Amino acid sequence: MSKVKSTSVEVRLPSRLGYEKVAMSTAAAVAKLMGFKEDRIEDLKTAVAEACINAIEHGNRLNEGLSVGVVLSAGDDSLEVKVIDDGKGLKTVPPRPDIDRKIHGEEDPRGMGMFLIQALVDEAEWVKGSNGKSSYVRLVIRLDEVSE
Amino acid sequence: MQNETKARVDKITSPAGHPVTVLRFEGDIASTSKDAVLGTYQALSKDAAKLVLLDFSKVEYINSSGIALVIQMLIEASNSGQKVYAFGLSPHFTKVFTMVGITKYAGLFPREADAMAAL
Numbered sequence: 001m002s003k004v005k006s007t008s009v010e011v012r013l014p015s016r017l018g019y020e021k022v023a024m025s026t027a028a029a030v031a032k033l034m035g036f037k038e039d040r041i042e043d044l045k046t047a048v049a050e051a052c053i054n055a056i057e058h059g060n061r062l063n064e065g066l067s068v069g070v071v072l073s074a075g076d077d078s079l080e081v082k083v084i085d086d087g088k089g090l091k092t093v094p095p096r097p098d099i100d101r102k103i104h105g106e107e108d109p110r111g112m113g114m115f116l117i118q119a120l121v122d123e124a125e126w127v128k129g130s131n132g133k134s135s136y137v138r139l140v141i142r143l144d145e146v147s148e
Numbered sequence: 149m150q151n152e153t154k155a156r157v158d159k160i161t162s163p164a165g166h167p168v169t170v171l172r173f174e175g176d177i178a179s180t181s182k183d184a185v186l187g188t189y190q191a192l193s194k195d196a197a198k199l200v201l202l203d204f205s206k207v208e209y210i211n212s213s214g215i216a217l218v219i220q221m222l223i224e225a226s227n228s229g230q231k232v233y234a235f236g237l238s239p240h241f242t243k244v245f246t247m248v249g250i251t252k253y254a255g256l257f258p259r260e261a262d263a264m265a266a267l
Contacts, residue, residue, distance in 0.1 A: 016149070119247055
């Protein structure tokens with residue numbers, strides 16, 4: 001029976017805006033070791049940053065007594081990132097942002113993080129934790145998604 | 149942890165003879181950048197600054213909160229009859245700005261010279 005190689009890296013962030021950059025840098029370093037191209041690493045960095053910002057702001061509500069867990073699992077051909085917070089998780093994924101509605105004041109100018117996450121990685125899913133805690137977003141970026 | 153956002157205003161004239169107000173940003177553009185981004189823009193004379201050019205060439209990190217500040221600026225510019233352009237975004241952030249639709253309301257150029265030639 002062949003074994004699938006997997007390497008895991010974990011980071012814990014304080015629930016303070018700005019610390020998402022620690023997760024970005026860690027994810028970028030792991031992706032670089034795995035051989036991802038530079039443009040895909042930039043996609044991953046933005047997706048990870050937005051996932052961490054959501055976890056800090058909405059999941060943990062900026063409560064610095066809570067931390068955000070980031071678990072990176074490197075497989076043979078993909079990198080999975082789980083960003084875990086102590087929130088109840090999402091009720092629904094918000095609709096795709098509409099720039100025309102934003103410019104005309106019909107939609108909040110904010111609220112683009114989840115759209116960016118979905119657009120920049122190959123898989124994104126939001127999972128509610130049991131007992132209303134330890135919810136997470138799971139991102140996957142694949143090595144075969146190379147730039148033209 | 150965030151690099152403070154700095155903003156500087158330059159007033160220059162395009163080769164076509166149009167006055168252009170350039171907002172040069174430096175550092176991160178995130179939720180903490182409201183004063184630097186919107187405050188600097190709002191301090192401009194809406195009558196004098198009809199062409200506004202945003203310089204992102206020294207910005208390394210922009211997140212969705214920072215993009216929302218740019219969109220708020222575009223909303224105000226649209227209401228004031230100003231036109232907004234930008235240059236100096238990395239290829240990645242050019243892609244992100246395009247994905248969220250900003251290019252519909254702000255022309256993006258690779259370099260300042262490209263923008264000035266078009267204004």
